Amino acid sequence: MGSTARSGAGPCIEAAGLVRQFGKDIRAVDGIDLSIGYGEIYGFLGPNGAGKSTTVHLLTTLLPPTSGRASVAGHDVSTRAGAVRQAIGVAMQEVALDPVLSGREHVLLQGALHGLRRSERVRRGGELLEAFGLAAAADRKVGAYSGGMKRRLDLVLALLHRPSVLFLDEPTNGLDVPSREALWHQVRRLAREDGVGVFLTTQYLEEADALADRVGIIDLGRIVAEAPPGQLKAEIGRPTIEVTAAEPAEEMAVAATLALFGSAVPARPGALAIRVEDATSGLVEIMRALAANGLALGHVEVRQPSLNDVFLAKTGRSLEGATEQAERVGA
Amino acid sequence: MRRSLIQLRWLARRSALRTLRRPAAFYPSLLFPLVLLVITTGGLHLSEHVPGFPATSYFAFALAGAFVQGALVGGVNAGVDLATDMQTGFLNRLSLTPTPRRLVILGELAGAVVLALSQAALYLIIAVASGVRLASGPGGAAVVLALTVLMSLAFSSFGAFLALRTRSSEAVLGTFPLTFVLLLFSSFFMPRALMHRGWFATVAAWNPVSYLIEAVRGLVITGWDTGALARGFAVAGGLAGLAVALTALTLRTRSVAA
Numbered sequence: 001m002g003s004t005a006r007s008g009a010g011p012c013i014e015a016a017g018l019v020r021q022f023g024k025d026i027r028a029v030d031g032i033d034l035s036i037g038y039g040e041i042y043g044f045l046g047p048n049g050a051g052k053s054t055t056v057h058l059l060t061t062l063l064p065p066t067s068g069r070a071s072v073a074g075h076d077v078s079t080r081a082g083a084v085r086q087a088i089g090v091a092m093q094e095v096a097l098d099p100v101l102s103g104r105e106h107v108l109l110q111g112a113l114h115g116l117r118r119s120e121r122v123r124r125g126g127e128l129l130e131a132f133g134l135a136a137a138a139d140r141k142v143g144a145y146s147g148g149m150k151r152r153l154d155l156v157l158a159l160l161h162r163p164s165v166l167f168l169d170e171p172t173n174g175l176d177v178p179s180r181e182a183l184w185h186q187v188r189r190l191a192r193e194d195g196v197g198v199f200l201t202t203q204y205l206e207e208a209d210a211l212a213d214r215v216g217i218i219d220l221g222r223i224v225a226e227a228p229p230g231q232l233k234a235e236i237g238r239p240t241i242e243v244t245a246a247e248p249a250e251e252m253a254v255a256a257t258l259a260l261f262g263s264a265v266p267a268r269p270g271a272l273a274i275r276v277e278d279a280t281s282g283l284v285e286i287m288r289a290l291a292a293n294g295l296a297l298g299h300v301e302v303r304q305p306s307l308n309d310v311f312l313a314k315t316g317r318s319l320e321g322a323t324e325q326a327e328r329v330g331a
Numbered sequence: 332m333r334r335s336l337i338q339l340r341w342l343a344r345r346s347a348l349r350t351l352r353r354p355a356a357f358y359p360s361l362l363f364p365l366v367l368l369v370i371t372t373g374g375l376h377l378s379e380h381v382p383g384f385p386a387t388s389y390f391a392f393a394l395a396g397a398f399v400q401g402a403l404v405g406g407v408n409a410g411v412d413l414a415t416d417m418q419t420g421f422l423n424r425l426s427l428t429p430t431p432r433r434l435v436i437l438g439e440l441a442g443a444v445v446l447a448l449s450q451a452a453l454y455l456i457i458a459v460a461s462g463v464r465l466a467s468g469p470g471g472a473a474v475v476l477a478l479t480v481l482m483s484l485a486f487s488s489f490g491a492f493l494a495l496r497t498r499s500s501e502a503v504l505g506t507f508p509l510t511f512v513l514l515l516f517s518s519f520f521m522p523r524a525l526m527h528r529g530w531f532a533t534v535a536a537w538n539p540v541s542y543l544i545e546a547v548r549g550l551v552i553t554g555w556d557t558g559a560l561a562r563g564f565a566v567a568g569g570l571a572g573l574a575v576a577l578t579a580l581t582l583r584t585r586s587v588a589a
Binding site for chain 1 (some may be wrong): 334337338341342344345348349352353368414419420421423425426427428429430431
């Protein structure tokens, strides 16, 4: 049966000094500590090759750790792997389905392997297929499914046995915007209403920002920052106000006025930007000063610090740039 | 125990369905041994007149080779399927359930064994329909099927071992020509007693496939040849034991994670 027990007191995922080494030199996961509670959505953010998927493999018992220890749903991943697998649901980065089986056949197979009774397999599977919009296609072979349908079926299979801990490894890769938002809604509901602990890896900043209660930023196998997204952003930076002068000839005068309210930071070509303590009051004061000097603006934009700024501050590299760099190396 | 049997049944069902629903993979492995049987019978049927040849029908003589060839090809296919499951990540999906990993691999092999058994039953039906009368009777047919199960388990386990070692369906498929080497350098075409005493006879004597063929062949054309049967079951059992042990050892020391 699915493990529905929620240990209210203890964490659903705990790791201490977790290491996974490949060969003699490559430490894909390099001493990770984690403590994640039931009902919490933990966003694991990092570029490709940072160690996100390897961490998921360790926590889901697919790979044994080289050193350190971890427990999931109260069970040690090394010594009680079967109990861990009973408690978890996993949607991997690559949607692995058998193209010659139908959606319903996948559900029945997965249910049988999780030990669900036949009636439960049929009932629960039917409910989930319906909830994820797959009921009409349930008896079609998966080879004919679209990418989004395969991803949704993958989630149905991950949730079939009512797991108490859910691992989602880059779950919105390849999903269109409505499907992505539907998935976010489901994940929030599972965490808030059912108390499921969710470990979500992503390389999308907005996904971590929108979903996660806490974010861990991983780079080169190590967690370089961990806190709620708002706190992380507040720690590293202040908002930026970016403007363009209405008249190019007034750009110097606008820059001089802006300099009175904050330090200049790099901006888009043709624009000027400063970092301020508070976006609202700063913007009001700047607008007053510009008006007093008879200067007009063509464009104004207030930007709050992003998780990319956090990544930049902690690693010295941009998250997007790190991902692109990793992809180029991978290619 | 009951739960394990349910898991095994579903895994075997999926393994068999996967093969049956891919005609391009299924029919060649089903028909190829029959085609080779027809060709060799057409080309070598005059061997029936060679003094000392043990059968009056070359078709009946060569029939045993089809059972062994079917099991060999099925073993390669089982390995290719398992490697494909590793490459696509489907084995990860199965391994992320509470089903023990040895049971996951056994389920993949069980599907191959069920298919081999069905294939062997079909060959028996075709043989009887073609006028072959099993010298050992209906009991002999049951023993042929039992030996087929053991052979299929052995060759499928070797396929699984290769899949777990290489993680590459291409690498496992690359061993396909080896099945022909094993068949051609055995008593597939001619009884060992009629081979010239040279290197070929020596190779055939060391080739375990010879003893598998001779065990089935005995049941078809001779009757209850206990010596041939004992050697055949010993070789099949030994190969199965070795292959299962190698697979289990590999499974313990290597991760299945894609």
